[in-house]
Amino acid sequence: MSKKPLFGLTLQQLTTLVTEEGLPKFTAKQIADWLYKKEVTSIEQMTNLSLKTREQLSERYTVGLINPSKVSESTDGTKKYLFPTDTLKYIEAAYIPEADRATLCVSSQVGCKMGCLFCMTGKQGFQGNLTAGEIINQLRSIPEWKKVSNLVYMGMGEPFDNLENVLASLEILTSDWGMGMSPKRITVSTIGVIPAMKEFLEKSSCHLAVSLHNPFDEERRSIMPIQNVYLIKDVVDEIRKFDFSGQRRVSFEYIMFDGINDTPRHVKEMARLLNGLKCRVNLIRFHPIPDTPLLGTPDEKLFEFRDALTAKGIFTTIRASRGQDIQAACGLLSTKELVKKQREAKGEE
């Protein structure tokens, strides 16, 4: 029987585990300390546990860190890490260093169920949820992990389709007993799964990002099937019920598609939709994926759109494109690797 990973368990889960093992409860806190504050890779290294306890735990458990199987580095310093989850399955994490900070973009699922037209990850279909440990491992197992100042859940998958594990990972990241990261340095992104979004807003104080991409109902429906279940208008109405007047932030992500969502009509509707809500809009250049019918908005039009939204009183920024030479569009690298492995398994070249 394979050993169970300890990395990714919350303090409560560790307490249950040590109790079941007949160990004192304070052992849970000691283990959490080794897992999340120190750099141990084996139970043997947890030297304030007795030798007997370490041997007992080692029989059935392992720390469970997983090293990336591949890394691609861009000329701009962005690194894309590929992690294996199990046979034939891969997830991606992108490390994005800047002058004053370093952001890590992590995945929450293998593949995705949401089927957005512009997304490469969706083309893999859905293959499974990541555990809390697999989510945090993307941070802990890269060489730059101590340099990471900001974490964004914007990699593969819809975080709110895996809320239980995402919330557990946030608890570990932000707790005093865990990694002690400020929730104000973490942003979780969603396409607008309302029930899970509500639960996240109630249980966590991390920032929220919503993938908006089109304010019009019918037009959004044609690029994001989730609109058939949860309307963006209802998503925004739900967000209005929460307090974003303090340090907590809500932002709306908006990929710019030429001739599709970048007209003055869209500016007007965005202003109407977000009216009175303290938020920001991040405009994102589209990184084309294979066989897409969509094109990115030219920069000149992108700047005009930003200025028009700003003139309407909406704080609007343009996200810098990073790592374009290493297939930075989320899902490209893992899909390529997945197809390669599948071909190998079938004995194809």
Next chain:
Amino acid sequence: MKSWNDFNYRRLPVISNIQVASGSYILTFKREFDFIAGQVIGIGVSEKIPPRLYSIASGEKEDHIEILYTEKPDGTLTPMLSLLKSGDTILVTDPFGSFTNSDQSPIWIAVGTGIAPFMSRLLSGKGEGATLIHGVRTPDFFYYQNLLKDQLGDNYIQCCSRCTVGPFYNGRVTSFLQHWDKLDLTRKYYLCGSAEMVVETRDKLIALGVPFANVNAEIYF
């Protein structure tokens, strides 16, 4: 995680729970609310297990609600659903969702239980000029086929991916579309199924020249 607290819901008695194919069931219970064909409801057996969303398969004016579900042996809810019998009680949320368009002459494409929202439209009198393409693995999964043959005639197209013989197209929906001589780029295409099916079928339609704005999809979440 969806919680019952996020929904208005009620307890309703089960009328029947009939296995219609291997691992597939039609669950019928009393209708106590209005809905629009194409909407979904959350179903459950207790507040301790989160609701799961299902498209309604029955018509807007029928006195009962039908849902079509597949038992997932490793799942939490569906093995329990499969044990339900007449007189048992289930939890049912208010209907919601807006996969409810009823254009003239739509093309509905479904795989497996994804046929439910289109059945609801048809049984609600919203299927004028509709063509239905239904993909399944084996013929026993052609749910409601007698009714569909009766109502849609030649506009009911059956695709069976694991069949080599039979009175249907032997192959997958995407293969059928590739060779379909009635593919009309101006009509609206509605897809319902798994993420893989929707993405693959949408990509195929776009590759064949259908504008993406003419493709609307609902995915099993």
